[in-house]
Amino acid sequence: MTTRNQLTRNQNLVMHALDSAAGPLSAYTILDRLRDDGFRAPLQVYRALEKLQEMGLVHRLESINAFVACAHPDCHSHDMIAFAICEKCGKVDEFSDDVVQERLGAWTARHRFKPSKTTVEIRGHCASCSADG
Amino acid sequence: MTTRNQLTRNQNLVMHALDSAAGPLSAYTILDRLRDDGFRAPLQVYRALEKLQEMGLVHRLESINAFVACAHPDCHSHDMIAFAICEKCGKVDEFSDDVVQERLGAWTARHRFKPSKTTVEIRGHCASCSADG
DNA sequence: GCGTATAATGTTATGACATTACATCGACAT
DNA sequence: ATGTCGATGTAATGTCATAACATTATACGC
Ligand SMILES: [Zn+2]
Ligand SMILES: [Zn+2]
Ligand SMILES: [Zn+2]
Ligand SMILES: [Zn+2]
Numbered sequence: 584m585t586t587r588n589q590l591t592r593n594q595n596l597v598m599h600a601l602d603s604a605a606g607p608l609s610a611y612t613i614l615d616r617l618r619d620d621g622f623r624a625p626l627q628v629y630r631a632l633e634k635l636q637e638m639g640l641v642h643r644l645e646s647i648n649a650f651v652a653c654a655h656p657d658c659h660s661h662d663m664i665a666f667a668i669c670e671k672c673g674k675v676d677e678f679s680d681d682v683v684q685e686r687l688g689a690w691t692a693r694h695r696f697k698p699s700k701t702t703v704e705i706r707g708h709c710a711s712c713s714a715d716g
Numbered sequence: 717m718t719t720r721n722q723l724t725r726n727q728n729l730v731m732h733a734l735d736s737a738a739g740p741l742s743a744y745t746i747l748d749r750l751r752d753d754g755f756r757a758p759l760q761v762y763r764a765l766e767k768l769q770e771m772g773l774v775h776r777l778e779s780i781n782a783f784v785a786c787a788h789p790d791c792h793s794h795d796m797i798a799f800a801i802c803e804k805c806g807k808v809d810e811f812s813d814d815v816v817q818e819r820l821g822a823w824t825a826r827h828r829f830k831p832s833k834t835t836v837e838i839r840g841h842c843a844s845c846s847a848d849g
Numbered sequence: 850g851c852g853t854a855t856a857a858t859g860t861t862a863t864g865a866c867a868t869t870a871c872a873t874c875g876a877c878a879t
Numbered sequence: 880a881t882g883t884c885g886a887t888g889t890a891a892t893g894t895c896a897t898a899a900c901a902t903t904a905t906a907c908g909c
Contacts, residue, residue, distance in 0.1 A: 591885095591886065591887090592886095592887090593886080593887075594886095609865080609866075610866070610867075611865070611866070621888095623888070623889070624888070624889060624890080625866080625867070625868085626867090626868075626869095626887090626888085626889085627887075627888075627889095629866095629867065629868080630886080630887080634886095645778050645779040645835070645837070646778040646833075646835050648865080648866060648867095648895095665820070665823075667823070667824065667827065667829050667831075669829075670832065676827065676829075678823060680819050680820070680823065682815065682816075682819050683815075683816050683819050683820065686813050686815050686816050686819075687798070687813070687816065687836075687838060690798075690800070690811060690813065691800065691838060691840070694800065694809065694842075694843060695842075695843035695846060696800050696802075696809075696838070696840055696841070696842055696843060696846075697840045697841045697846045698800075698838045698839070698840035699803065699839055699840040699841070700779075700838075700839050700840070701836075701837070701838045701839075702778070702779050702835060702836070702837045702838075702839075703820075703834075703835070703836050704778070704834070704835045705820060705824060705829070705831045705833075705834045705835075706831070706832055706833050706834075706835075707824070707829055707830045707831040707832040707833070708829070708830045708832070709827075709828075709829055710827060710828035710829060713828060713829075713830045724856090724857065724858090725857095725858090726857080726858075727857095742894080742895075743895070743896075744894070744895070754859095756859070756860070757859070757860060757861080758895080758896070758897085759858090759859085759860085759896090759897075759898095760858075760859075760860095762895095762896065762897080763857080763858080767857095781866095781894080781895060781896095
């Protein structure tokens with residue numbers, strides 16, 4: 584059983600909004616899309632997002648203040664995740680790299696730094712958007 | 717000659733505020749510290765920060781919405797920079813890693829993704845803060 | 850010097866993102 | 880029933896960043 588079935592109503596609505604979206608959404612965009620479902624205040628969105636992030640179903644993109652559904656919600660190997668974010672079309676690719684993870688882990692170990700969250704985000708233009716003007 | 721000497725008055729004030737600070741500062745904190753120097757509006761700070769970032773003298777920490785003076789303002793090898801940010805004392809370590817850079821570069825090349833800015837930020841507890849409670 | 854283009858600055862207002870504080874409700878155990 | 884806990888509803892506030900417009904400083908060709 585995935586955690587997916589144990590979501591509350593609000594969590595389900597937010598999750599569905601992110602699943603239905605082509606790319607990442609801001610919290611306030613989610614709020615707007617859920618007005619008809621009874622959403623009224625930002626906190627309703629932020630509270631749901633917080634739980635969904637804890638479950639690993641949603642990721643926050645720090646560099647653009649937005650949220651995106653996990654691309655691999657079933658394989659919860661979320662030690663280090665990297666994102667490539669297209670600044671033109673908004674497409675997000677989620678990937679991980681063992682070598683990067685190992686190198687950053689080596690640095691933190693060497694400096695006795697205890698990491699709690701690591702952000703790796705590459706902004707730029709995706710293949711199709713680079714092809715265009 | 718470093719670019720440092722060619723700064724305007726506002727840029728100099730903001731640069732000095734960041735240099736004097738123990739850790740990263742938010743734009744509004746900088747604004748408050750420069751009230752006595754005539755600063756009145758956020759835009760004065762943001763405009764200076766923008767230029768300083770272009771010159772490589774200041775970095776923006778995306779994950780905490782703050783700005784920090786470059787730790788190596790003279791060696792402008794700023795292809796990929798990583799930050800370790802202590803969430804307790806605010807200390808920031810700036811470092812770079814050729815292997816990480818190479819791996820991320822390999823991913824973007826393989827996917828024909830043209831990167832414009834890459835963010836690598838590790839939040840957690842630094843050595844001294846881990847030692848404490 | 851003088852006109853002119855460009856960059857920097859000052860100021861007000863507004864937009865965008867996120868949290869605090871407090872009240873309410875439902876499920877569940879005692 | 881009553882106390883606890885998690886989820887929810889709502890208003891207000893806090894925090895971060897930019898738009899729009901007017902003004903002033905600087906650099907440069909003449
Ligand atoms: Zn994921
Ligand atoms: Zn694209
Ligand atoms: Zn630097
Ligand atoms: Zn610390």
